[in-house]
Amino acid sequence: MKLRHLSLPLTLAFVATLLLPIASTPARAAGDTIVFGAAVSLTGRESKEGRLTQEGYDFWKDWINAHGGIKVGGKTYQVAIKYYDDEDNPQTSAKLVEKLISDDKVNFILGPYGSSASFTTAAVVERYKVPMVESNGAAETIFNQGYKYTFAVLAPARRYLEGIVDMATHMQPRAQTLALTSANDAFSQEVAQGTANFANAHGIKIVYQEKYPVTTTDVSTIISAIKAANPDMILNAGHLTDALLVHKGLKEQNVMAKIYGYSVGPDTPDFRDSLGKDANYVIGAAQWSTTAKYKGYPGFITSSAEYTKQFVAKYHHEPDYHNAESTAGCLAFQYAIEKAGSLDPQKVRDALANLDVVTFYGIIKFDSRGLNVFKPMVVNQIQSGKLVTVWPAGVAVAKPEYPAPVWARR
């Protein structure tokens, strides 16, 4: 191999890629523009979620700029967002956020994707006293560090499956027993713990509980044990890959239950496409859904339906909750900046801490730790191939189909 002949052009290409992001984005906050900074995963294992995050942020930015910008005091500002790719590495994310604050002098930070990266970046914004609103890190450990500058618009991990259990207790016949499985990462453990506590408090008996490694490739033993426990309700706290593995396994071993629920999975089109009609009757928890009926404050799109319509027109796919929560993170900044009437980081932080608004995405209000514990999760069910919101009753558009019939009739 004569690689030497290629080395010069390769080096030049490499240097060019390094220079690319610098050339294409505004260098610093200046003039009449508010600059936000964000380090999200544009490559790596979670690049899919990272892109969804970026779309959510950009959708808000373009909408606001097209509608005149943000009013601060008597002046109107346009909005810009400077991105870096953290390559799905929490340490890189923290470094890049530090660079955004100290080198690029951005005004505010929008969060990265995922709990791990949110955790590392929270420490950085705390040091520099620059407020960050994050939309994609639901683990409560981030907010138990006493930080004052990090806020999350999403409901915390422990609440993810509460809605499904709550729904189950209102069904006829009422579900009595629960089998609960979870991946052994921090986020899923918090989900499982919260679910178990909620189930116990509401008189539902946990007949089987087990955790599996995140990298598991075979869950058939768990499926056999669930079948032996014969629960009314099967809930899984995990991720898309394992949700698919579990649901396929349940069919393979013909396991019957009244409710099949997953913390992550059913809200993504991948889940429905992969499972076809076996996905019907599956229930999922989501931060938001395209059919959730919230009535937002003026200043931005006020309903899920309108958000969905404009989003599809721009990106040619339906927004999923990652998109919506990312947009909601920007909205928190928008309302807080308008209320503060200033771009001073300290004043905006205080306005965020006292924020109490309803948006198309639901309520945004933070507890003293910066966590949006006030927002419930919506419960969606896949009915005849479509994802519809079935709980809480106040925002639902359809009744839950309950109980699930035998596998052959789905």
Place this chain on the structure above:
Amino acid sequence: MGLFLQDLVNGILAGGILAVVALGFSLVWGIMNIINLAHGAFIMLGAYITYQLFTSLHVDPFASIPISFAIMFAFGYVIQKYVINNVARAPVLTTFLLTFGLSLLLVNLALMIWSGDARAVTPTYAGSNFSVGPVTIPWAKLATLACALAITALMQLWLARSKLGRAIRATSMDIGAAQLSGVRVAQVYSIVYALGAGLGGAAGSLLSLSYSLNPSMGEPFIIKAFVCCVLGGLGSVEGALVGGLVYGIVESFGSQYIGTGYQDAVALVVLLIVLILRPTGIMGKATA
């Protein structure tokens, strides 16, 4: 008792696939002394070939096994001839690094082509099953096991009977003597690496039925293949089969009676025990 039998069946069904996963890895390692970290990526590519054939051309996943084997065989041949061959006799760390880089490259290419979305191959019969007493057996997994056994049997036969197969075995026994007897070692290496990639592709096709596809799906299988090889004995077909089955069954019972969280730990403890009692693996022969 019902649960015990079900676990045993689950273990055997899982073990059959692991045997094919381990087989290609074992040949490359045993014969070429290359710990092929790109094996997981080959498995992933095989799965995506099956997925693409299934969604675009409605080819049944089982019918796509020979196709993904052939494509990956050709791919492996080219990779060996033009890339790996440059470092064929280099220290193990060099090939380690090269195959690791190759793996990264392939995974990220797959990310560009298919994106990070999870995908699945779901023919109409996916998930259908039958019961024998208290045990439920999914048809697709049973057929997968049958394919796995057939693939191992074919490999064994080919290595024992064919001229090329004998050349491969001769090379693994004594490279110098093989060369003196007229075996073209460079060609043998290309074939072995191609076989490894082809078997990885076939394993990917088999996995696509029960597993969901994403570009990094192959990663967890590298460590599993590693353990199966060492368990069963390196570089032999029957070793990979026994290693796969033992791993599958141990993992199944370990998950049920010790805890799924310790799935990997249990398998590794068994590996340690086997290595202490039989350092050459269950089916391994003592080297001269």
